[in-house]
Amino acid sequence: MKMSRLFGKTIREVPAEAEIDSHKLILRAGLVRKLASGIYQYNPLAWRTMKKIQEILRNEMDGIGMQEINMPVVQPAELWQESGRWYTVGSELTRFKDRGGRDMILAITHEESVTELVRNEISSYRQLPLALYQIQMKFRDEPRARGGLIRVREFYMKDGYSFHINEEDLDAYYEEVTQAYFRIFKRAGLDVISVRSDNGNIGGKVSHEYMYVTPIGEDRLILCPQCDYSANQEVAESKKTMKTDQPMLSLEKIATPNCKTIEQVAKYLGASSNQCLKALFYVSKGQVVMIAIRGDLELNEIKLKKILDDPNIRMAVEEEVLQAGIVAGYASPVHQSIRILIDESIANGSNWIAGANEAGFHYTNVNLGRDFQGEGPYDLELVSAGAACPNCGSTLREARGVEVGNIFKLGTKYSSSMKATFLDENGDSKPMVMGCYGIGLGRLLSCVIEEHHDDAGIIWPMSVAPYHVYLCSVGVQPEVLEEADRLYQELTSAGIEVLYDDRDLRPGFKFNDADLLGMPIRLVVSARHLANQEIELKERHKTEAVKVSKAEIISTLRELVSEGLRS
RNA sequence: CGGGGCGUAGCGCAGCUUGGUAGCGCGUUUGGUUCGGGACCAAAAGGCCGGAGGUUCGAAUCCUCUCGCCCCGACCA
Incomplete structure (x- = not known):
């Protein structure tokens, strides 16, 4: 290509x-425009x-037996009503009516349409997986x-879907996809x-x-430096420290004037926040719910949503808390009549400091079972750096990451609601067991640049570089220009991808x-080197240029390209 | 959706406080001199100042409303 x-x-x-x-860089290099x-x-x-x-995606997907199809972006609402997502997905799902007044959507993903496609084609276990x-x-x-391109509204995705006769078969395929995904990113x-x-x-x-681990990532990751435990903070767990061997002491009520926060109480009583019991209030389905968790821990709302089976929970406002008969700042589960969820962190301890449900007073030596009850214990902790790894107990660390791909075991969520069934070898009708697998292309491109660049610009890996070679001439001598033109023709005929400036x-x-x-290899034709029948070659990731004789330029480039594609 | 910021030439910005009819750098066009890490000289094109109302003799500038964009948060198959 001529520039x-x-x-x-x-x-x-x-x-x-x-x-x-x-x-x-994508803007400066003119790669994309908004x-x-x-x-x-x-x-x-x-x-x-x-x-x-x-090409990489197709190669790897084909390699694990996936077949490429194409499904529409514009889809009728009925499919989404059938799966239920018409009602549960918010305004990120674009809805409109066609000229006939029929409800339509723009696809945010393709589980519904692929399930519709497959249920009409597949009827026997013999056709699966x-x-x-x-x-x-x-x-x-x-x-x-x-x-x-990190977070956009319209984007290309490689999305794959698998259909199986049972969980075991899905599990095995899930593992295959996992390996293919690592190969793709590498x-x-x-x-x-x-x-x-x-x-x-x-x-x-x-x-x-x-996850591409980078400070610019939107997701918080919880990682174990010792074992292979790694989780998005949304679902991360921790090993709770136990101290159950202490004898229960008798409950005491103590005056704690102006101690409304955990920090104030702990300081006033000379205790640490992890000896205190924190009470949080949420509204779920019109009802105030108290969550009791150790004073030094945060609550994970995603875990709470799942336990309450309510995606619409929110923190209670002060008025709602007061109406529920709770004294703000001095609340605790002791002698409380509202619904209470207990986090594992307090199920394992004893002799807590907790609010006395009376302004200006706290209890000490509060114990679960004797002084209060609640549902659970559940895991409600928002795990952060410093917590103990659930596998090995090491101190967990935090990092940020960009999600460049994901894989799900869907089970039968869509096949059940949309009746994608098959007959097994006994003639019984069963819902197919599904998995789905996505990779966002633009985000991947963006992350590659984020990872491979310097102050001057992009440093493309050979595998995804727009062209392998950037060629230019320096000087205005006719023989230099002619040689550059000739070299461009020669390299192009040799099948080398050249961007000719x-x-x-x-x-x-x-x-x-x-x-x-940021093309991986730069070639410069100039009078200086032409005198010796040489071309200057510089790899983008290196600082020094080398001279290559004209006769060897093609073989040298072929070697560098294939070497670049291997690494 | 909450908080913050910004819309003036293709890009980056100044002008706004204190109203008087729009400017700088880069880029673009033409001619000339240059040519190994973003040259120089000369000439030129290009903007109803995001939009709509209002105040005023007069609005890029003041007021109101609106639309768009960015950042933090909430949200996020």
Whole structure:
């Protein structure tokens, strides 16, 4: 490709809207342009990278027996009413009516349509397992797009779906997909970790997210430095320290004037916050619920939602707490009549400090069973750095990550509601057991840049570089220009992907663009080296250039390209 | 949806406090000189100042409303 004809210009100044490096670079390099918040147009260079990512995805998906299909973005509402998600998904699902007044949606994902497709084609266990995938548009009307391509509203996703006769078969395939996913990210040049994750409203039981660990990530991860435990904070667990061997002391009421927070009480009584009992109030289904958790811990609302089976919980406002007969700041589960959930952290301890439900007073030596009761114990803790690993007890650490892929064991959520059944070998009708597997392409591209760049620009891994080689000439001597033209033809005929900077520009301009655009190999033709029948070659990730004789340039490039593709 | 910020030429910004009819740098076009890390000289094109109302003799500037965009949070298959 000749750069004089390439669509998409580089810009020197950083657009004001960009904060993170990959966002700045995709704009400066002219890879994409924004059409609206979270909606981007891809220019030729970026689209070539997208196609290379697609090649990797197709290769790996085909390799584990998935078949590529294509499903529509615009879908009738009935499918989504059938699965129930028409009613449970919020305004990120775009709804509209077609000219006939029929309710339609823009697909946020394709479980419904793939289930509809499969239920009409598959009827026997002999036809299973089956795995299908597509690379298709999704539109999610996110409340807030951010970070360039990191979080957008319209995006391409590779989404795969598998159908099995039972859980065991799904489990085995899930493992195959896991391995394929690690290969995909490695081939694209991105190191990722897999973490346990929440299923959100997609349903199912087990799921994992593939995380690119980076400070710009939106997700908080809980990682064990000793064993392989890793989880999204949304679902992370911890090992609770036990101290159950202490004898129960007798309950005492103590004056604690102006001690409304855990910190104030602990300080006033010379205790630490983990000896205190924290009471939190939420409203679920119109009712105030108290959650009792150790004073130094935070509550995980996602866990609470699941236990209460209510996605619409919210913290109670002070008025609601007062109406429930609770003294704000001095509340505790002792002698309380409202619904109480107990966290594991307090089930394992004894002789707590807790509110006396009377302004200005606390109890000491409060004990579960003797002084209060509640439902549970449940795991309600929002695990953070410093907690103990649930597997090995080591101190957990926190990191941030961008979710570049995820896999779910859906089970029979969609096959049951949408009646995707098959006849087993006994002639019994059963719902298919499903899994689903997604990777966002634009986000992956963005993360690759985030990982591979320097101050001057992008440093593409060979596997997803728009072109392997950037070629330019320096100087205006006719023989230099002719040699550059000739070399471009020669390399192109040899099947090497070359971006040829044939523009009539000064060298500094070309070199800066070469660094910004980030092709893995830069070739420079100049009078200086041409005199010795040599071409200058510089790898983008190295600081030094080398001279290569004209005769060996093709074999050298072939070697570098294949080496780059292997690593 | 809460909090903060921003909409002025393709991009980055100044002008707004204290109203007087729009400017700078880069980029673009033309001509010339240059040519190994974003050159120089000369000339030129390009903006109903996001939109709508209002105040005023007069609004980019003041007031009201609205739309869009970014950041933090909430939310997030």
